[in-house]
Amino acid sequence: MKGLKRSCYCGDVRREHVGEKITLMGWVNRRRDHGGVIFIDLRDRFGLVQVVFSPEVSEEMFEIADELRKEFVIAIKGEVIARPEGMVNEDLATGAIEIYAEELHILDRAQTPPIQVEDDINSSEEMRLKYRYLDLRRKPMQDNIILRHKVKQAVRNYLDNKDFLDIETPMLTKSTPEGARDFLVPSRVNKGQFFALPQSPQLFKQLLMVSGLERYYQIVRCFRDEDLRADRQPEFTQIDIEMSFMSQEEIMDLIEGMIQEVFKIAGFEAPTEFPHMSYHEAMDRFGSDRPDIRFGLELIDVSDAVKDAEFKVFSGTIAKGGQVKGINVKGGVDFSRKDIDELTDFAGIYGAKGLAWMKIKEDGVQSPIAKFLAENELNSMLDAMGAETGDLLLFVADTPKVVAASLGNLRLKIGKDLGLIDQDEFNFVWITDFPLLEWDEEAKRYVALHHPFTMPKEEDIDLLDKDNAGKVLSQAYDLVLNGIEIGGGSIRINNSKLQSKIFNLLNMDEEEIEEKFGFLLEAFQYGAPPHGGIAFGLDRLVMLLGGLETIRDVIPFPKTQRATCLLTEAPSMVAEAQLEELGIEVEEQIEID
């Protein structure tokens, strides 16, 4: 660097520096030639500043300046000059000044970059990922990385002040296939055996509670080898928290404080208190356990009104244990037949076999099903739905599960389509009182709605037998923001008998329990404190705070939907010798396409 010392960041130069000689280093963001001098916008992480090269200062320097192109890395030394009144650039933090260069050093030259280093670009995501180091030069991407950093620091400082310890758990750990698929790591020392990368540090954080460390957190990488539908990554980052001797309410309070800090750091204000809603109520009113409650369009049960109807689609469904629910699209009377057909198709994705509709017109109800309903039934329905002239009512009759899924998603779609959602609002809600277990009809066994370590409600523990276990509620709590689950937690089981009982209900036999979780059950025998915790998906949280569409924009080096890194070309073939040392053989080979 030719003995030069940077004295200041580009973005920090202000009017009060006028007259000072400073040394700046950074990238050429833009070059303009005007009136025999060269103007450069010099860029570093902290901003842009205008540098002027004039042949009057030095012919030699001016000649070097003439070589400058976009993305050259340079160092300059010069004097800060106030711009004349009319030339001040109000859009730029440094717009009141410019630097008259006296020295110029080219630190590195640049070829024309394959993607533009500009705020808005139209390069494909493939190009952006392949040239990620250029993509990350763009201010919007740098802002995302900085936001992510700030969020992490806010979390750490908050938890640090509350006596939490940042404690590291192993990455090379044990495979316990439950939930998602593990990434495996072959052991060389113990050939034929494998480590697994953690899906979450769940068991270790619970063991830390058994250790009496009381308050743990970690911002930690987790791994799931899933097919990357939607916006998932094989490795993702979790804000992982666990604490002892705290009730569910105390934990939720503490976490609200953390979220408020995080939002403050991002420039937003979170509400001082987050409403609570039971799982049952959420499913009932919104058809989802992560309801977006920024808008109405709630699900209304009209089963009572139509349970004896001649219309068998309704009454027959109810007789078989199903239900009939509807949503009232206010002012939707003008939806066309085609619109409604599209909505019907959409509901079909979620299992609805049809969508019954009613338009409330000036001159009465228009509906293909009206003729199958008695007048009092129709009136009860309209009454329940709060129907007024101009409304469109949509109904699904099916099992509660299908009704919730189809109407819940229909509600979201229509809410979005009609612009019912305030995009600037951050709307939080805690969902509580989840069922502990769900009966999986296909597998003919219970599955845990959260995970097998979740504590049932104390008053429900007696119901934990094969017949009644589905009725047991858990001490679990999810934090939902704008219809997206950002965190999920629970009080954990801290008793080996109860834990074994749950494993049994999940169809594990004693041998399997011992092999997979024997160490946990043993740990619970030496005095395990009541404990609970929560985990947040950092990627998703930062994405929401940044108003972004995908978590790939908040991960410095993300993978594609095919789980590959376009920059480094990982995964890749490895040398035969490496596999031999591990004692494994490749059976089947598929090239990345």
Added chain:
Amino acid sequence: MKGLKRSCYCGDVRREHVGEKITLMGWVNRRRDHGGVIFIDLRDRFGLVQVVFSPEVSEEMFEIADELRKEFVIAIKGEVIARPEGMVNEDLATGAIEIYAEELHILDRAQTPPIQVEDDINSSEEMRLKYRYLDLRRKPMQDNIILRHKVKQAVRNYLDNKDFLDIETPMLTKSTPEGARDFLVPSRVNKGQFFALPQSPQLFKQLLMVSGLERYYQIVRCFRDEDLRADRQPEFTQIDIEMSFMSQEEIMDLIEGMIQEVFKIAGFEAPTEFPHMSYHEAMDRFGSDRPDIRFGLELIDVSDAVKDAEFKVFSGTIAKGGQVKGINVKGGVDFSRKDIDELTDFAGIYGAKGLAWMKIKEDGVQSPIAKFLAENELNSMLDAMGAETGDLLLFVADTPKVVAASLGNLRLKIGKDLGLIDQDEFNFVWITDFPLLEWDEEAKRYVALHHPFTMPKEEDIDLLDKDNAGKVLSQAYDLVLNGIEIGGGSIRINNSKLQSKIFNLLNMDEEEIEEKFGFLLEAFQYGAPPHGGIAFGLDRLVMLLGGLETIRDVIPFPKTQRATCLLTEAPSMVAEAQLEELGIEVEEQIEID
């Protein structure tokens, strides 16, 4: 938790709380029965407090209290009472008070723990690792975990204040076998291909500099699949730092400030400035590039004095390009023949074929080699060694490499054995001016002394050809504390031509370079800033700060020398179906012994 709310930590109760009713939760640390009442030392992470159960308060409670055994988890409610004057326990922070229990709830019972929860235990390390959750209940272990947390927070806060961003790099990355062995992760989506776990985020942090993010840090897990000799772990944590536009000196200054903060947080004072020493000087005076300079016993070159001696062991070695060096063990004249034989064997481990010695007695020099030396040669040697009556001189004649290794280690051993080292001192030294490359005689090629991305000194770049490359010095710097390397860093190459040249000198052909590092070379073509950084081994740093013997004591869940986890029994066999999905087969199987 029976609706109870903890109001206070055990360790925080003080005289000013006298008269208050408080609720505590924790573990029974000790129980004594005395005078018809039961005394419990109740323990939480924050300390111990004495709780008194008297039948006069409640017969029922007293009966429950009678069930209490070590490590039971309980909640109590009671009044804080001042202990009578004579009963104050000055050794305990809470020793001025005790709690008169009014309510007692057993939250969890405990079996007798297989290892004692006491500061000093004599359980085997195997038992401590198997029951790690109990080992971590012991105060010295909790102190280690807390120290580690504090060190990390100090690092983060320091770097945060200096505009560094905590940026995450991938864990599933590309295998580039160079240096240590990679842990591999088979890809399911791209069968037959593998990710590697990072040995360090080196390339990613350099790419972040190319991205213009300028100041990066990460406290990050790294992986090396090495045989675990000495005190190594397959996964370890690195404080990883990189920055742009900074000279070597500026980086070293910034890092000294960080280390000072870290030491302050641990209760120590680090010197305000760290001395620098060249690699050459360190090797010359201490026979090591990580010299422990807390004591003398330096290596002294006597080659000049004996280069023409008839004693061929000396003169012949020098003639072949070797050297003769010695150390002066002050007051070592009483070392027995057996002592010296043992030292000779020890030197032999490092390749020395023999150890010549001289005892300086009142009546002259006693030495088996004295008779082979002329008087002037002997006198020159004694002179060079600063010999005085009572001294023992030890000499090795061999190649510079063997002389340095054998005498350097002999120096450390004798320094330790004779108690020459001040154990309370923290002695730092920066080692600089390393050779860039070393000639590997066996492989007949150069190897990088640090790593292939290290920048040569600017004035040496012209020497980078096959014949002279061994003379090139690098812009690398290691921080050594008490003879242990705690951090190593360098200015990096930011130019693709120079980087290619280095790869060529390391015997890589164009195809190999392109396949492994093509993306890095390409990145350097779009404007790469001058940059450099450093990495610290967090485990080792915390171990030194805690005055501990092994990094296993500062890692919450470490692995054994056989790279296994005794607690969870990882690694383990996995289901055949898991391997099938990955398209791999186990060739060879070895059971853990």
